Amino acid sequence: MNADPDLSERVPQREAHVLPSRRAWLRRGLGMLGGAAASSWLGPYGGRLLAAGREGADGARGPHFVPKAKHVIYLHMVGGPSQLDLFDHKPELAEWYDKDLPESVRAGQRLTTMTSGQTRFPIAPSKYTFTRRGECGMWMNDLLPHLGKVADDLCWMRSLYTEAINHEPAMSQMQTGNQVTGRPCLGAWVSYALGSLNRDLPTFVVMVATPSNREQEQAISGRVWSAGFLPGIHAGVSFRTQGDPILFLNNPAGVSSEARRITLDGIASLNQIAAHRFGDPETETRMGQYEMAYRMQSSVPELTALEQEPRSTYALYGEDARKPGTFANSVLMARRLVERGVRFVQIYHNNWDHHANVGGRMPSQCKDIDQACGGLIADLKQRGMLDETLVIWGGEFGRTVYSQGGLSKENYGRDHHPRCFTMWMAGGGVKAGHIHGETDDFSYNIVKDPIHIRDFHATILHQLGFDHERLAYRYQGLDTRLTGVEEAAVVRALLA
Numbered sequence: 001m002n003a004d005p006d007l008s009e010r011v012p013q014r015e016a017h018v019l020p021s022r023r024a025w026l027r028r029g030l031g032m033l034g035g036a037a038a039s040s041w042l043g044p045y046g047g048r049l050l051a052a053g054r055e056g057a058d059g060a061r062g063p064h065f066v067p068k069a070k071h072v073i074y075l076h077m078v079g080g081p082s083q084l085d086l087f088d089h090k091p092e093l094a095e096w097y098d099k100d101l102p103e104s105v106r107a108g109q110r111l112t113t114m115t116s117g118q119t120r121f122p123i124a125p126s127k128y129t130f131t132r133r134g135e136c137g138m139w140m141n142d143l144l145p146h147l148g149k150v151a152d153d154l155c156w157m158r159s160l161y162t163e164a165i166n167h168e169p170a171m172s173q174m175q176t177g178n179q180v181t182g183r184p185c186l187g188a189w190v191s192y193a194l195g196s197l198n199r200d201l202p203t204f205v206v207m208v209a210t211p212s213n214r215e216q217e218q219a220i221s222g223r224v225w226s227a228g229f230l231p232g233i234h235a236g237v238s239f240r241t242q243g244d245p246i247l248f249l250n251n252p253a254g255v256s257s258e259a260r261r262i263t264l265d266g267i268a269s270l271n272q273i274a275a276h277r278f279g280d281p282e283t284e285t286r287m288g289q290y291e292m293a294y295r296m297q298s299s300v301p302e303l304t305a306l307e308q309e310p311r312s313t314y315a316l317y318g319e320d321a322r323k324p325g326t327f328a329n330s331v332l333m334a335r336r337l338v339e340r341g342v343r344f345v346q347i348y349h350n351n352w353d354h355h356a357n358v359g360g361r362m363p364s365q366c367k368d369i370d371q372a373c374g375g376l377i378a379d380l381k382q383r384g385m386l387d388e389t390l391v392i393w394g395g396e397f398g399r400t401v402y403s404q405g406g407l408s409k410e411n412y413g414r415d416h417h418p419r420c421f422t423m424w425m426a427g428g429g430v431k432a433g434h435i436h437g438e439t440d441d442f443s444y445n446i447v448k449d450p451i452h453i454r455d456f457h458a459t460i461l462h463q464l465g466f467d468h469e470r471l472a473y474r475y476q477g478l479d480t481r482l483t484g485v486e487e488a489a490v491v492r493a494l495l496a
Contacts, residue, residue: 061193063465068429068496069390070197071338072190072460073345075331075373076174079167079218079353082399082414083422085126085362088158088443089139093125093401096442097409101402105444112165114355114404115415121402123442124412127359136433143366146374152433153377153386154424155494159437159446162397162418162453167218167353170396170418173453175224177482184228184473186457187344189482190464191234192227193471198341201303205342206236207334209327211351213364218353225346229475231281236346239333303336316375320368328372335379338389352395355404356413377426390428390463397421401442420446423456428463431496454488462490 084090101121115121130139134151147154164170169179176183184192191203206225211217225236275283306322306329313332314321321328327349334345349369354361373393380386398421399414406412420439426432438448458468461482468488472479 061471063194064467064470065465067463067465069388069427069463070194071343071345071385071389072187072392072428072464073331073334073338073376073389074186074347074392075369075394076171076346076348077352077369077393077395078171078220078348078350079216080170080395080397080399080416080421081352081365082126082354082358082362083158083420083439084399084401084414084443085128085354085358086141086144086366087139087156087422087424088420088439089130090125090401090441090443091130092441093123096123097125098122098407101442101444105440105442109419110165112416115400115402118404121400122407123401124403124407124414127410127412128362134433136435138435141362141366143363144370146371147369148374150374150377150426153381154426155430155432156422156424156435157437157451157456157494158420158422158435158439159449160394160421160423160451160453160456161446164397165416165418167396167416168221170416171220171224174396176228177454177457177484181221181223182226182228183480184230184234184482185225185236185346186460186482187225187236187346188227188230188234189461189471190344192230192473193461193466194343194464196341197343201300201337201340201342202237203342204234204236204344204346205337206238206346206348207330208238208348208350209330209368210325211327211349211365212368213351213361215351215357215361216353216355217350220348220350229480230473231284232286233284236344303340304333306332306336313379316371316379318371318375321372321375327368328375331372331376335376335385338385339383354399354414357411358413359411380427386427388428390430390460391426392423392460393425394423395421398443401444417444419444425494429496430463430494434494436491436493449493451491452488454483454486455491457483458488459491459494463495 099122101123106121126141129142131142131148132138133140133148136152136156138151138154138156140148140151162170162173164173164179168181172181172183173179175185177186187204187206194203196203204225208220222238225238227233227235271283271286274280309332317328317332320326321332323329327347330347334347337345351361352365376391377386380389380391397416397418400417402415404413404415420443436449437446437451439445440447461468461471468481468483468490472481474480
């Protein structure tokens with residue numbers, strides 16, 4: 001068997017520091033003069049485009065083509081928001097109140113164990129009123145007036161679907177592309193692919209907001225924002241929404257910045273010896289994290305100084321944005337993060353798992369997110385940041401048209417439903433005011449323009465400048481991708 005001339009490029013252990021062979025060196029140099037000439041007409045992305053598929057100085061791969069978006073703010077509604085009670089308006093269901101869902105509609109589809117034992121599947125029409133919003137005419141729950149004001153800035157997707165029917169695998173699939181936890185999440189892939197725009201702040205930040213109603217919160221595992229098999233430096237950095245944003249960020253009492261600098265330099269020297277000897281990439285990750293923590297001691301206090309925001313900011317986001325831990329506060333922080341160059345901000349908002357008491361819980365959930373989401377879109381737009389920032393809103397699946405448990409016209413519950421659900425995006429080169437996809441009369445099955453999670457991920461990567469089939473990382477002998485090995489396609493109807 002012939003020796004692989006590129007082994008030094010692919011193996012991160014001891015072989016990683018072996019000098020490249022003459023053949024590999026010549027291959028790397030091939031086209032260097034042509035690349036230098038091409039960079040003059042590729043513009044500001046020239047270096048990244050030429051480096052696509054190779055690591056740059058900051059570890060980034062570089063886009064395959066000029067991206068539409070540079071940042072992502074992903075707002076994940078944990079638990080699965082009810083599309084029927086928010087965006088997928090079905091007024092004709094009023095005539096079906098308390099009648100059984102036709103077997104021809106369900107067609108033997110999988111149910112959770114929470115409702116599979118029910119003797120009936122009584123239809124529960126939404127108790128809420130809806131209004132068409134914007135020139136696009138999107139039907140929206142009247143509990144979302146602020147979001148309704150920016151309806152024409154949003155790209156609506158009413159036909160997403162997934163195979164996962166329970167929270168943990170569904171969240172994992174939505175965030176990492178795979179129902180089995182342990183894979184890199186979307187934010188980690190973006191960090192790996194694009195690198196940092198601000199060396200003093202993390203590339204990927206995560207916040208978990210506290211809902212005002214905490215009746216049935218779903219567990220949120222840090223595994224959904226991990227780097228998986230990617231280098232650990234690409235994992236999400238969790239910002240606490242109350243108290244110090246980062247634990248142990250401040251120096252201990254009696255330790256000056258100068259003393260901390262000397263300590264870190266000493267630790268770095270020892271780590272460099274270990275890195276050279278063993279070639280373990282996690283050693284490099286640890287060194288980078290120490291340095292990032294040191295720089296964040298000066299960058300984070302300025303970032304979190306929300307008192308510097310003018311009154312007009314709180315007129316947009318609402319007074320809740322002044323309260324640490326709220327969704328509105330987290331969304332305002334997200335704008336400040338991307339404004340300072342953070343690539344990917346993930347916010348989780350809990351208590352959307354409406355197995356019961358939709359009538360009692362939906363108003364507080366909508367109040368938590370309505371003005372903050374509408375304010376974010378308006379704020380990014382007026383600052384000229386919306387075109388380069390992709391905002392994503394949605395959960396891990398939808399809810400059933402039939403009631404789980406007791407049913408009345410004023411209250412009901414809904415079980416998990418992976419067959420169709422609604423999400424929206426804004427900015428980042430997606431088509432504003434576009435309504436994509438349709439469901440049947442029961443919001444149970446998709447009848448037009450389905451979007452699988454793989455297609456959704458392929459589309460996001462496309463807006464960031466990547467061909468999803470080419471963005472890969474070799475792991476256990478396989479070139480592994482966010483979109484996996486099954487067929488996936490960019491949904492071009494969503495793009496401006």
